[in-house]
Amino acid sequence: MADISLLGWRSGRVSRFDGAEPARVARVDRGRLTVLGACGPARVVPSAALYADDSGGPAVGDWVAVRGEVAVELLPRTSAFTRTAAGRTSAPQVVAANMDAVLVVDSLAGPLRLTRIQRYLAVAWGSGASPVVVLTKADLCDDDDAEVAAVRADAPGTHVLAVSSLTGQGVDAVAALLGPGCTGAMVGPSGVGKSSLLNALTGGAVADTREVRDDGRGRHTTTARQLHLLPGGGLLIDTPGMRELGLHDDADGLDRAFADVAEAAGQCRFRDCEHRTEPGCAVAAAIDDGVLDPDRLRSWRKLQRESERQQARADARVRATQQARAKALVRSVRTSRAGRGATR
Template identity: 45%
Template sequence: MNKIDMTNLGLNKRFITESTLYKELYIGRVISEYKNLYKVVTEDGELTAEISGKLRFKVKNVSDYPAVGDFVMIDRTEDISGNAIIHTILTRKSAFIRKAAGTSNDNQIVASNIDTVFICMSLNNDFNIRRIERYLGIAWDSGAKPVIVLTKSDLCKDLSEKLTEIDTVAMGVDVIVTSSMSEDGYLPIKSYLGSGKTIAFIGSSGVGKSTLINKVIGENILETNGIRNDDKGRHTTTRREMIVIPNGGVVIDTPGMREIGIESVDLSKTFTDIDELSAKCKFSDCTHSNEPKCAVQEAIRAGLLSKDRLESYLKLKKEAKYEGLNSRQIENEKLNEIFKEFGGMKSARKMLKEKSKSR
């Protein structure tokens, strides 16, 4: 039987090295998830798996469960005699996270170990600059590289105006304009593909993600639908799924997410302009509302910054639990989260200091 090239599916030295800690287990990658079950691919093929009782006991949040894109350690490479058992999840190099649906405060991993996140938005009535800011904030925070993909350009009559608008919120981010009506409408995306690369498509329902993925793959694997009478797209994808690209690499398709709750965002990269202006404010803890000599408010009055963009920044800051914090405080808050298992950042720093002294 021909072996599957796992390096084409993103397996690299980083994951291989970590996998050596589990001598009796095999490495695989989650390619889709169902209720309590997962489809995992190994070098010997695909199989169905479930998590071990020990792993289930250790789970504290939704994000602790395996997700599409995860590299996992399993007890077998065939499921003829029963489902394979997932014993551990290897450390994620990146993760696109959103708040889980409902009233829970849990986080949900949309996709993990991604190299490039394609933020898809159609150029018809679905176009929303504030939603782009939201997606960018989460994408930068995920550790993956964000790229904005504008779809359905054939339905847009003011493309140059929309591109100018995007330039004001997407500093340093590549922007690709596509049209499913053209056979070569997906070609700009090809430069981001390649063996070992994992790309993910995110965006609202019906913006054309599945159509683009079909173009990239070269065949109509995913179901697609047209637009409704109100110029909005119809929802097609119902679950996250990883698909191998014939010319190398893998792509993850995700269900449409019009509203996406956030837990953590990279505000410094998404709002570079506001971050730089904040450094010029008279007060380091300026809220940019009514303080004297506020550089942000001065920029708004001078027409250099829109009031809507500031409101979007403040809204995301509040939603991500960073209200009232400046840039440095936000970074310290993130470090506290990272080191909380050591009893907080101060304890972690003390531990590292003592460790360096003992050398």
């Protein structure tokens, strides 16, 4: 029997089900879960209970309680990376759960996309796990040290690494982040090199990637994303490439990704300071003193507005569902009354 702490199990997780075994979701297919437990991998069927509440159903990295061939319970998550498509009304989706670190993956091929990295960092900080920025394709970049420094300056408190899956540069440093039983989740846009990094880390071809194109930005989609065991004992979740990542209820994550702005804002004279022309504005003072980059205030504002908009949309969605349920209930009561009337 394997020691499940090597799969990331922490004491303190509890199941309500006696006689059920904890297992970790390694892969989610329609109607089936591949789980890893003390007795190795197994395919199980998720019970309806796993879709109750607002969990969104089992996600890769989740812990479930398994009895026989059925996953009977979804255990509470310690962290979750939630994806919301920007501007859409679709519900948020958990793409990775119970990870210790979120690897925000972006590419050094072509100009740096700082605002995109900020966006991922905000959601990553909000996930409950610690973010790390991994800049791939360092072999295609003339001065990766300068690029790393630029991202570091824009991501206070976040570890930033440059890697190349082609030359192997930095791959050991990523492996070192994920010690035995430690789980990381790679998130990032399509084509930045997540699958290639996974291959470099596992030393084998676990996911298909296409040949490098001239501009180094090949596009393709690997569908079977899952939890992988790394040779050093770490665990890595490869998430589907995201075309866009919207913010949703990410105020806390934003404040952590923009800790410098948030900290200054906390010192403004007025609690509802808009940091424009108010007296005693610590944010304006920090910008005047040259300690805060005005671009960071702009990005923070923009992402905050988006987060609030998405939250309002989500609230409207909840209200609409509640109204629809109430209407359906009224209708069913009427129908059953009418039915009873007819038999009398």
